[in-house]
Amino acid sequence: MKLVTVGSVAFDAIESPFGKTDKIVGGAGTFITLAASFFLKEQGIISVVGEDFPQQTLLNLKSKGIDIQGIQIKVGEKTFFWSGRYHNDMNSRDTLLTELNVLEHFNPLVPDDFQGADYLMLGNLSPQVQKMVIERMKNRPKLIAMDTMNFWMDIALDDLKKTMSLVDLLIINDEEARQLSGTYSLVKAAKIIRLMGPKIVIIKKGEHGALLFHEENMFYAPALPLEEVFDPTGAGDTFAGGFMGYIAASNDYSFENMKRAIIAGSALASFCVEKFGTQRLLEISKEELNLRIDKFVALANFEMKEVY
Numbered sequence: 001m002k003l004v005t006v007g008s009v010a011f012d013a014i015e016s017p018f019g020k021t022d023k024i025v026g027g028a029g030t031f032i033t034l035a036a037s038f039f040l041k042e043q044g045i046i047s048v049v050g051e052d053f054p055q056q057t058l059l060n061l062k063s064k065g066i067d068i069q070g071i072q073i074k075v076g077e078k079t080f081f082w083s084g085r086y087h088n089d090m091n092s093r094d095t096l097l098t099e100l101n102v103l104e105h106f107n108p109l110v111p112d113d114f115q116g117a118d119y120l121m122l123g124n125l126s127p128q129v130q131k132m133v134i135e136r137m138k139n140r141p142k143l144i145a146m147d148t149m150n151f152w153m154d155i156a157l158d159d160l161k162k163t164m165s166l167v168d169l170l171i172i173n174d175e176e177a178r179q180l181s182g183t184y185s186l187v188k189a190a191k192i193i194r195l196m197g198p199k200i201v202i203i204k205k206g207e208h209g210a211l212l213f214h215e216e217n218m219f220y221a222p223a224l225p226l227e228e229v230f231d232p233t234g235a236g237d238t239f240a241g242g243f244m245g246y247i248a249a250s251n252d253y254s255f256e257n258m259k260r261a262i263i264a265g266s267a268l269a270s271f272c273v274e275k276f277g278t279q280r281l282l283e284i285s286k287e288e289l290n291l292r293i294d295k296f297v298a299l300a301n302f303e304m305k306e307v308y
């Protein structure tokens with residue numbers, strides 16, 4: 001198995017200027033693995049759900065080559081629930097509710113079949129749980145990537161810093177990078193974050209693309225300008241899943257390949273926002289993804305001419 005992900009498998013309720021959903025399936029782990037499945041025939045997920053979680057959804061993940069033996073089902077308990085409301089610009093949101101439920105005492109178990117994975121993706125989750133997964137991998141993966149959010153910076157900063165010191169790559173959004181580093185400039189923020197452990201930092205800027213800081217190198221990828229953004233929930237996780245799926249499938253984490261992986265992740269994220277929840281990721285084909293990747297390449301591709 002090339003890629004193992006730990007992350008929430010959840011219920012979300014979303015409010016946006018386009019409408020409102022009841023409880024729908026979400027969770028960082030769900031978006032990450034669905035995105036990575038466009039590049040990997042086989043991968044593993046570690047998570048926990050309650051008795052209320054639909055079995056069919058787990059089977060749908062399985063049908064995409066996602067090994068679900070690492071998802072614990074807690075009888076008599078409720079699945080993690082998150083609810084958020086987007087502002088009119090669709091780029092910022094408020095968390096309305098976070099009910100940890102089964103995530104509160106989550107003891108992540110790494111199935112034997114997942115041992116020896118070369119790539120590990122720590123989805124947005126309690127930093128203590130993320131650290132436990134690293135410690136429970138018998139061999140250190142070649143590349144450990146970590147996502148996090150302001151929620152954990154507010155309530156578990158010390159644990160977050162401990163986990164960060166163990167990872168190679170941190171993927172966060174611009175607001176979170178500023179909060180974590182205490183500085184506004186993203187170039188400075190990346191420098192400060194790199195001193196905390198991860199040699200590589202990716203800063204997601206929503207509709208303004210993503211920045212990659214890799215040792216002394218820097219790369220910027222735009223987001224695809226879309227006419228309509230319907231629901232940005234999970235776009236960041238989808239980006240991370242597409243990125244790690246591409247890296248794991250090509251087994252290459254050089255700076256050059258990370259540039260390609262960023263485009264792969266950005267293309268998948270551009271689909272994710274077109275409908276509520278995971279709906280769009282479940283309906284698109286690899287061909288549609290490839291066409292969108294071509295659009296990304298064309299978007300920033302030009303030849304400079306010298307004029308006098």
Ligand code: AMP
Nearest residue numbers: 008010026027028082233234235236237
């Ligand atoms: P994103 O829009 O990429 O930041 O991710 C949204 C997803 O993250 C939603 O589907 C939520 O279920 C999940 N999520 C939100 N808050 C948390 C949290 N504190 N821990 C784990 N997962 C979360």
